[in-house]
Amino acid sequence: MIEVKNLHFSYYQKSLLKNISFEVGQGEFLGILGPNGGGKSTLMKNMLKNLDYESGEICVLGKDLKDFSLKEFARISGYVPQSSQLKTPLKVLDVLLMSKYVGLKHSFSDYSQKDKDEAVKLAKSLKFEDFLERNVLSLSGGEFQRVLLARAILKNPKILFLDEPTSALDLNYAIELLNLCESLIKERNIAVVAILHDLNLASMFCSRILFIKEGKICYDGKVNELFTEERLKEIYDLNCKVLMQEDKPYILAIK
DSSP, X not given: OEEEEEEEEEETTEEEEEEEEXXXXXTOEEEEEOOTTSSHHHHHHHHTTSSOOSEEEEXXXXXXXXXXXXXXXXXXXXEEOSSOOOOSOOBHHHHHHGGGXXXXXXXXXXXXXXXXXXXXXXXXXTTXXXXXTSBGGGSOHHHHHHHHHHHHHTTXXXXXXXXXXXXXXXXXXXXXXXXXXXXXHHHHXXXXXXXXXXXXXXXXXXXXXXXXXXXXXXXXXOHHHHOOHHHHHHHHXXXXXXXXXXXXXXXXXXX
């Protein structure tokens, strides 16, 4: 689905990504983890065409990312940000329908009844149909994140990008949101790439982990292989205990 080869990116002559190489397969939930300032968000912005890398290659579905127009790339990808900059008091339904914009014949076309029916059906399945007519700015953080995820899902993406989607959520909302992503992988065989800070959520949901520090990939592998006390000390300078529960490692920080 995605192949990154020898990626380098600099900003004002400061190297932020150094020789990054990895692949993301179909049906995979890849977690990008590491300390603050390590290059996680910069990597995702390059993968989303928001930044232009200076050397290396990113291929998506076998095609060079630089050969995609923004509209073409938007048709195959979905994105859920850490927080939205949306300030306009739109209805929730109108926010969901934004996902269908790339499929309109021209900019002044209206959305079809099929588009609207799909949005309503998905809102019902995610249990927020009762506030489709509400001002999106009136929603709680958890409700708003569900709307942003639904907007991304409505595009029927082949790849879903999540940038710290649970950082402002209560734990129950965070688990609910990632459960939805896991269900999407099973139902539609898509790939999910997520930047996460919560190590225990990463352990619960990610099929594979990239540890990035100082612009480099330090480790790439399964959660059970990488979540050790020694590696977490190396990556995060974290003193912790790793406890196994149902074959998954959970992290207990030590004061």
